[in-house]
Amino acid sequence: MDGRAVPxxxxxxxxxxxxxxxxxxxxxFATAEVMFFAGMMSGYTIVKATSAPGMWPPPGQPRLPVAxxxxxxxxxxxxxxxxxxxxxxxxxxxxxxxRGGQGPLLAAVLLGLTFVGLQGLEWVALIGQGLTMTxxxxxxFFYLIVGTHGLHAVAALGALAVAWFRLxxxxxxxxxxxxxxxxxxxxxxxxxxxxxxxxxx
Amino acid sequence: MRALGALALLVPAAALACPVCGTIDNxxxxxxxxxxxxxxxxAMIFGVAGVLVVKIRRAEK
Numbered sequence: 735m736d737g738r739a740v741p742x743x744x745x746x747x748x749x750x751x752x753x754x755x756x757x758x759x760x761x762x763f764a765t766a767e768v769m770f771f772a773g774m775m776s777g778y779t780i781v782k783a784t785s786a787p788g789m790w791p792p793p794g795q796p797r798l799p800v801a802x803x804x805x806x807x808x809x810x811x812x813x814x815x816x817x818x819x820x821x822x823x824x825x826x827x828x829x830x831x832x833r834g835g836q837g838p839l840l841a842a843v844l845l846g847l848t849f850v851g852l853q854g855l856e857w858v859a860l861i862g863q864g865l866t867m868t869x870x871x872x873x874x875f876f877y878l879i880v881g882t883h884g885l886h887a888v889a890a891l892g893a894l895a896v897a898w899f900r901l902x903x904x905x906x907x908x909x910x911x912x913x914x915x916x917x918x919x920x921x922x923x924x925x926x927x928x929x930x931x932x933x934x935x
Numbered sequence: 936m937r938a939l940g941a942l943a944l945l946v947p948a949a950a951l952a953c954p955v956c957g958t959i960d961n962x963x964x965x966x967x968x969x970x971x972x973x974x975x976x977x978a979m980i981f982g983v984a985g986v987l988v989v990k991i992r993r994a995e996k
Contacts, residue, residue, distance in 0.1 A: 752987060752990040752991060752994060753986075761983055762983075765976075765979045765980075768975065769975065772971065772972060772975050773972070776972055779967070779968055780965060782964075783959070783964030785959070
C-alpha cells in the first residue's frame with residue numbers, strides 16, 4: 735500500500751425510462767385498436783361502394799344527425815384541450831403535492847360524459863326512427879363502429895375519473911396519468927375520422 | 936368436386952364467392968382500402984419509433 739486513498743467505486747448511474755411503461759403499453763394497445771377501427775371502416779367503405787347508385791344511405795332509413803353530432807364532436811375535442819390544460823397545471827404544481835389541474839381534469843371528464851350521453855340520446859332517436867343493427871348495412875356498421883368507439887370512450891372516462899379521484903387525494907402517479915391521457919387522446923383522435931367517414935361518407 | 940368445378944366454369948356468376956363483389960364497380964374502394972390497411976401499421980410503427988428516437992436524442996443531450 736502506498737498510502738493513497740482508494741477511490742470509492744462510482745455507483746451505477748440510474749437510467750430513467752424514456753417512456754413510462756404504462757404509456758408504452760397504451761401506445762401499443764392504441765396501435766392495435768387503430769387497426770381494429772381501420773378494419774371496420776374498410777368494410778364499411780367497401781359495402782358502401784358496392785351499393786347501387788342512389789341506394790346509399792339505404793332507402794327508408796333515417797339520415798344520420800350530422801349537425802347534432804358536430805356539437806358532440808366539439809365537446810369531445812374540448813375535453814382533450816381540458817386534459818392538456820390539466821396536465822400542464824399538474825406539472826406546474828410540485829409544491830402542492832402534485833394536486834394541480836383538478837378543475838381542468840374534472841372538466842375533461844364532464845365533457846367526455848357529455849359526448850357519451852348525447853351519443854346515447856342520438857342512438858335512442860335513431861332506433862325510434864327505425865335504424866337498428868338488422869335494418870340495413872348502414873345500421874349494422876353504424877352501431878358497430880360508433881358503439882365500439884363509445885365503449886372505448888366509457889372505459890377511458892372511467893380511467894380519467896379514477897385519475898381525478900387520485901389527483902384529489904394526492905396519490906396520482908405520473909405513469910398512470912400519462913397512460914390515461916394516451917388512452918383518452920386515442921379516443922378523441924379516432925372520433926373525427928369516424929365522424930367524417932360514417933356521417934359524411 | 937370435379938363436377939362442381941365444371942359447374943362453376945359454366946355459371947361463374949353463381950360461383951361468386953365474394954358477397955360484396957357484385958356488378959357495381961368497387962375496384963377503387965378495394966384499392967384504396969388495401970393501400971390504407973397496408974400503410975397504416977407501417978406509419979404507426981415508424982411513428983412510435985420516431986417518438987422513441989427523439990426522446991433518446993433529447994436524453995443524450
